[in-house]
Amino acid sequence: SRIWIDPIILPIGDEVVLLGAHLDSWHSATGASDNADAVAELIEAMRILKASGIKPKRTIRAAIWGGEEQGLLGSKAYVQEHYAGAANARAREKLSVYLNNDPGTGPIYGWYSEGNSEAKALFDAWLAPLRDVGGRRNIIEKIGNTDHLSFTALGLPGFNTIQDYTEYDTRMHHTNMDFYERVKPEELKQAAVVLASFAYQAAMRTEKFPRARVEQ
Numbered sequence: 001s002r003i004w005i006d007p008i009i010l011p012i013g014d015e016v017v018l019l020g021a022h023l024d025s026w027h028s029a030t031g032a033s034d035n036a037d038a039v040a041e042l043i044e045a046m047r048i049l050k051a052s053g054i055k056p057k058r059t060i061r062a063a064i065w066g067g068e069e070q071g072l073l074g075s076k077a078y079v080q081e082h083y084a085g086a087a088n089a090r091a092r093e094k095l096s097v098y099l100n101n102d103p104g105t106g107p108i109y110g111w112y113s114e115g116n117s118e119a120k121a122l123f124d125a126w127l128a129p130l131r132d133v134g135g136r137r138n139i140i141e142k143i144g145n146t147d148h149l150s151f152t153a154l155g156l157p158g159f160n161t162i163q164d165y166t167e168y169d170t171r172m173h174h175t176n177m178d179f180y181e182r183v184k185p186e187e188l189k190q191a192a193v194v195l196a197s198f199a200y201q202a203a204m205r206t207e208k209f210p211r212a213r214v215e216q
Contacts, residue, residue, distance in 0.1 A: 015058040015094045017202045019045065019195060020075065020147055021101045022068035029178035037183045037191075038101040039064050044192035049199060056203035058096055065147050068102075075147035083154055097157045097202050097209040100148040101195060104163030106187045108194040109136040112143045112160050114152065118210035119159065126201045134190050138162070157211050163191075 021038035025031035046062050067073025083092050101108070110127060113120035123138040139162065148158030202209060 015096045015208075017056075017058050017060045017096050017199055018063060018098045019061070019101070019199055020063045020065060020098060022065040022074065022147055024066065024069050026069070026175070026178060028176040030180065032178050032180045032183050033105040034178060035068070035102045036180075037105055037188060041101060041188055041191040041195055044188070045195035045199065048192060048196040054200060056200065057205075058203040060199050060203050068147060072147050072150050075150035079150045079154060079156075083151075083156065092154065092156060095151075095156055096205075097159070098148060098151045099195070099198055099202070100146055100158060100160045101191070102146045102160065104161075105183065106164040107134040107190045108161045108163055109134055110138040110162040111198075112162060113138055113140045114142045114148075114157075114159055114212065115140060116157070116210060116212040119157065119212075122201075122205075122210070123159075123198075126198055130194055130197060133193060135194065155211065157209050161191075161194075 019042055021042045022035045023031070023039050024035070026034065030036065042062050042064065046060070049056075049060060063075075063078065065072075065074030065078070067077075068075070082088060083095065099111075111123045113123060117140065120138055120140050127135040127138060143160050146160050148160050151158035
């Protein structure tokens with residue numbers, strides 16, 4: 001199937017903070033660093049949030065996509081069904097933010113802000129308490145070729161993590177070396193903490209998440 005939605009959901013309010021990652025493989029390897037590590041981090045982030053007993057103002061939901069390598073098929077199908085068109089206008093309004101984890105591997109040290117300066121200011125404030133676990137900086141630039149594009153195509157706020165590329169492009173990405181031994185447990189733990197923290201901050205925010213201005 002093109003889509004699998006993680007059944008671990010924290011259903012609180014009618015607005016939604018959505019986290020996402022994709023699951024696939026490449027030729028003769030299992031796709032451990034692209035993007036199974038992010039899937040594991042996503043599930044662990046949801047476990048952390050649930051175990052903490054928090055009562056967020058918004059529902060926090062996690063989605064795991066298929067078909068990313070073939071053209072973002074999973075996330076595109078989900079967005080088309082749940083957010084596109086006049087019939088889904090209210091759902092679009094109720095999606096607070098989509099936070100995607102891909103590409104790269106290792107610790108999450110920041111976020112691409114998709115040219116949204118208001119979002120970057122929020123990300124900077126949320127990242128500050130995480131500097132002792134590897135948070136470094138957010139950037140204003142955009143990134144392509146990840147599942148957040150399915151959301152931004154409809155004007156929805158979608159953002160992607162920044163991770164290190166150490167040996168990722170040269171040894172692992174889309175090669176027959178992308179197996180589990182390339183993934184470090186301590187880095188998975190760090191990324192899960194960052195995802196859980198950002199999801200919590202987004203879910204507890206009083207105001208709506210700032211959306212990029214649409215150019216006329």
